[in-house]
Amino acid sequence: MSLSTEHLLGIKYLNKQDIDLIFKTADHFKAVINRPIKKVPSLRDITIANLFFENSTRTKLSFELAEKRLSADVINFSASQSSVKKGETLIDTVNNILAMKVDIVVMRHPNVGAGVFLSKHVDAKIINAGDGTHEHPTQALLDSYSIREKLGSVKGKKIVIVGDVLHSRVALSNIFALQLQGAKVKVCGPTTLIPKHITSLGVEVETNLKKALEWCDVANVLRVQNERMAINYFPSTREYTQLFGINQEILDNLGKKIVIMHPGPINRGVEITSDVADSDQSIILNQVENGVAVRMAVIYLLAQQIKR
Numbered sequence: 001m002s003l004s005t006e007h008l009l010g011i012k013y014l015n016k017q018d019i020d021l022i023f024k025t026a027d028h029f030k031a032v033i034n035r036p037i038k039k040v041p042s043l044r045d046i047t048i049a050n051l052f053f054e055n056s057t058r059t060k061l062s063f064e065l066a067e068k069r070l071s072a073d074v075i076n077f078s079a080s081q082s083s084v085k086k087g088e089t090l091i092d093t094v095n096n097i098l099a100m101k102v103d104i105v106v107m108r109h110p111n112v113g114a115g116v117f118l119s120k121h122v123d124a125k126i127i128n129a130g131d132g133t134h135e136h137p138t139q140a141l142l143d144s145y146s147i148r149e150k151l152g153s154v155k156g157k158k159i160v161i162v163g164d165v166l167h168s169r170v171a172l173s174n175i176f177a178l179q180l181q182g183a184k185v186k187v188c189g190p191t192t193l194i195p196k197h198i199t200s201l202g203v204e205v206e207t208n209l210k211k212a213l214e215w216c217d218v219a220n221v222l223r224v225q226n227e228r229m230a231i232n233y234f235p236s237t238r239e240y241t242q243l244f245g246i247n248q249e250i251l252d253n254l255g256k257k258i259v260i261m262h263p264g265p266i267n268r269g270v271e272i273t274s275d276v277a278d279s280d281q282s283i284i285l286n287q288v289e290n291g292v293a294v295r296m297a298v299i300y301l302l303a304q305q306i307k308r
């Protein structure tokens with residue numbers, strides 16, 4: 001079995017069989033990384049470059065660990081400490097890195113479509129680790145994998161994505177991934193932070209947090225991404241928290257236990273309180289743990305397509 005795509009540029013380029021294959025492969029790697037010896041020799045002949053043009057904690061370290069667990073050679077590139085600062089273009093930068101015999105490029109970039117652009121201009125496999133406000137495919141894969149692990153399946157589950165959907169690449173990738181697997185998706189947040197076109201994707205909008213939480217099995221909570229806002233989309237953080245912040249009292253009044261997710265980083269006390277983030281309803285750290293196995297699966301499956 002092979003992925004239907006040469007790169008991982010976005011969930012919109014995957015089909016359901018691809019996701020099933022990634023999850024089956026991730027199941028295998030999750031067992032591997034829970035062994036005393038957490039490495040396999042599978043990718044000893046593969047070299048991977050991690051190019052991060054934006055800050056990252058989870059994604060960057062998770063990719064690096066996934067690559068090392070697969071025994072690939074790994075180089076890391078941080079734009080802020082590179083010759084990008086001297087005006088070198090993206091294509092020149094990547095072609096120079098590829099001249100060092102690199103096979104796979106993992107890239108986070110602030111511009112929408114940066115991964116697609118790169119895939120058309122360089123001879124390497126590209127994995128999108130987040131492109132602007134567009135897609136974050138491995139985050140959506142690890143999110144669905146974590147729902148599947150917690151609830152047995154994604155099919156038929158009701159997921160609400162709460163918060164700043166407008167500036168979120170996690171939201172779009174999650175919508176595509178969840179719908180491919182037969183989940184129902186709603187978004188909930190201030191109308192100014194919900195993209196106008198979202199209903200054309202078959203997603204319902206709910207602006208009442210209580211109603212959204214009463215409906216769902218899982219709430220995936222997003223941070224308000226102030227760093228992406230040229231103007232204020234909401235009067236104040238305090239008002240945002242009053243209307244859309246999730247606290248334990250709201251959850252206790254639902255009369256059922258929903259699953260709480262968050263891609264991180266968390267703004268504790270704004271979109272979610274610490275007691276909720278750290279509660280037994282939260283699978284936030286399971287998401288992070290699963291990220292390594294899911295990224296191992298993606299890298300391994302793409303590497304199988306490389307002709308040695």
Ligand code: CP
Nearest residue numbers: 056057058059263264
């Ligand atoms: N979830 C996520 O993308 O986190 P980082 O920005 O820390 O990588």
